[in-house]
Ligand code: HEC
Ligand code: HEC
Ligand code: HEC
C-alpha cells in the first residue's frame with residue numbers, strides 16, 4: 001500500500017503526533033534561546049551544557065519520535081475504519097468565541113515559553129554559584145571548595161577563573177562540565193581530581209583585577225617553625241622577597257615579577273601532567289634576544305613529546321584560591337604561630353603533627369580520633385590548661401577538616417605548590433642550575449637571587 005503525501009499528512013492528526021510536533025517546536029525554540037545565551041556570554045556556567053546540549057535536544061528527539069508513532073497509530077485507525085472519521089476542527093475567525101479561544105491559547109503558549117525561559121535562567125544562575133560547584137558536586141569539589149572559603153579570593157566565584165571567555169571556550173567548558181557531571185552520576189570521578197590542564201591565559205583571569213605592571217618592591221615574609229621537643233621550640237626565618245615589577249629591579253638587581261612582564265616571553269616544555277618536570281625553557285627577553293635553556297640529560301624525544309606552555313601568573317601562583325597545606329608540619333606550625341594552638345602545651349607540635357597526618361578510614365572517625373587521642377595524651381598530666389587543650393583539639397580538627405579528604409584521596413601535598421621550593425620543586429623546576437644555554441649560562445640557583453635571609 002502506498003500513501004500519497006496528502007494521506008500521510010492526514011496521519012499527523014493523531015494526538016500523539018500533535019504532541020510530538022508541539023514538543024519539537026518548543027524545544028527547538030528553547031535550544032535557540034539558550035544557545036544564544038551561551039554564545040553571547042550571558043551565561044558562563046559549564047553545567048548549563050546539560051540543559052543546552054542534553055536535556056533540550058532529548059526533548060526534541062522525543063518529540064521527533066512521537067510524530068511517526070502518532071502517524072502509525074493514526075494509520076491503524078484509518079485501516080480499521082477504512083477511512084478517517086476524525087476531522088481537524090477548523091477555526092472560524094468570523095466566530096468571536098473561536099477568536100477569543102485562539103487568543104487565549106496563543107497567550108498561554110507565550111506565557112509557557114516565558115516560564116520555560118525564566119526557569120532555565122534561574123537554573124543557570126544557581127549553577128553558576130560556588131555553592132553549586134562546591135556542594136552540588138559535593139564530594140569531588142569538596143577539597144577545593146573548603147580551601148576556597150578561607151582564601152584571599154573567597155569572594156571570587158569558581159567560574160570567574162575556571163570558565164573562559166569567547167564562544168569556543170564557553171562550548172569547551174560546557175562539554176567539560178557535562179563530562180564531569182556524567183562522571184559524578186556514574187561514580188567515575190578520578191580521585192584525586194587531576195590538575196587543570198589548560199587554564200586560559202592569566203591575563204584574562206588574574207589580569208582583570210591585578211595589574212601585571214605593578215612594582216611590589218621587596219616584601220618581608222616571616223616563617224615560624226617549631227621543634228618536636230617539650231617546649232615546642234621556635235625558630236624564625238625572615239626572608240626579604242625580591243618581587244619588584246616589570247622593568248623594576250630590587251636591591252638584589254633582580255625581580256621575581258620580571259617573569260610577569262608582558263614584554264618578557266618564557267615558553268617551557270613539561271613532560272608530566274602536573275608540569276613538575278621541565279626539561280626545556282625558551283626565553284625571549286625585553287630586547288627580543290632569544291635563549292634556550294636545556295637540561296643536559298633530557299633527550300630530544302622527551303622534549304618533542306612534552307607539552308608547551310607560555311609562562312604566566314599561575315605557573316608560580318597555582319594555588320591562589322584553594323591552597324591545601326603542603327605538609328602537616330606547615331599547617332600545625334601556622335596554627336601555633338597565630339596562637340590557635342597554645343605553645344605552652346608540652347609536645348603539642350609533635351603530637352599535633354602525628355594526629356593530623358595519621359590515616360583514618362573516614363573523615364568523621366578522624367575528627368573523633370584526634371580529639372580522643374589528644375585528650376588521652378594529656379590525661380596523665382595534671383598541670384594542663386583545660387582551655388588550651390580544648391583550643392588545640394578544635395584547631396587540629398580544623399586542620400584535618402580543611403586538608404584531608406580520605407574519600408577523594410586528597411591530603412597534604414597532593415597538589416604541589418609552585419611558589420617556593422621547600423615542599424616541591426616549585427621555582428627549582430627551572431632554577432636548579434641544571435638548565436643550561438648554548439653560551440654556557442644557566443638559569444640561576446643563587447640563593448640571593450630571589451630572597452635575602454635577614455637575621
Ligand atoms: C582566583 C582564581 C581561582 C578561583 C576563584 C578558583 N580557582 Fe580552581 N584553580 C585555579 C588555578 C590557577 C588552578 C591551577 C591550574 C593549573 O595548575 O594549571 C586551579 C585548579 C583547580 C582544580 C584542579 C585541582 C587543583 O586543586 O589544582 C580544581 C578541581 C579547582 N581548581 C576547583 C575550583 C573550585 C571548585 C572553585 C570554587 C570553589 C575554584 N576552583 C576557584 C584558580 C582558581
Ligand atoms: C575578581 C578580582 C580578582 C581576580 C580575578 C584575582 N584576584 Fe588575586 N586578589 C584580589 C583581591 C581583592 C586580593 C586582596 C585580598 C585580600 O587581601 O584579602 C587579591 C589577593 C591576591 C594575592 C595575595 C594574597 C595571597 O593569597 O597570597 C595573590 C598572590 C593573588 N591575589 C594572585 C592572584 C592570581 C594568581 C589570580 C589569577 C589566577 C588572581 N589573583 C585573580 C582580586 C582578584
Ligand atoms: C616567577 C613566579 C611568579 C610569577 C610568574 C608571578 N608571581 Fe606573583 N609572586 C611570586 C612570589 C614568589 C611572591 C611572594 C609570595 C610570598 O612570599 O608569599 C608573589 C607575590 C604576589 C602577590 C602578593 C604581593 C604582596 O604584596 O604580598 C600578588 C598580588 C601577586 N604575586 C600577583 C601576581 C600576578 C597577578 C601575576 C601575573 C601577572 C604574578 N603574580 C606572577 C611569584 C610569581
Ligand code: HEC
Nearest residue numbers: 254255256258268281283316419427430442443444449450
Ligand atoms: C619555567 C621556568 C621558570 C620557573 C618555574 C621560574 N623561573 Fe625564574 N627565571 C626563569 C628564566 C629563564 C630566567 C632568566 C634567566 C635567569 O635570570 O637565570 C628567570 C629569572 C628569574 C629571576 C631574575 C629576573 C631578573 O630580574 O632578571 C628571578 C628573581 C626569578 N627568576 C625568580 C623565580 C622564582 C621566585 C620562581 C618561583 C616562584 C621562579 N623564578 C620560577 C625561568 C623560570
Ligand code: HEC
Nearest residue numbers: 221223237419420421422427431444445446447449450451
Ligand atoms: C628562584 C628563586 C629562589 C632561589 C634561587 C632560592 N629560593 Fe628560597 N624561596 C623562594 C621562594 C619563592 C620561597 C617561598 C617564600 C614563601 O613561602 O613565601 C622560598 C623560601 C625559602 C625558605 C623558607 C621556606 C621554608 O620552607 O623553609 C628558605 C629557608 C629558603 N627559601 C632558602 C633558600 C636557600 C638556602 C637557597 C639557595 C640554595 C634558596 N632558598 C634559593 C625562592 C628562591
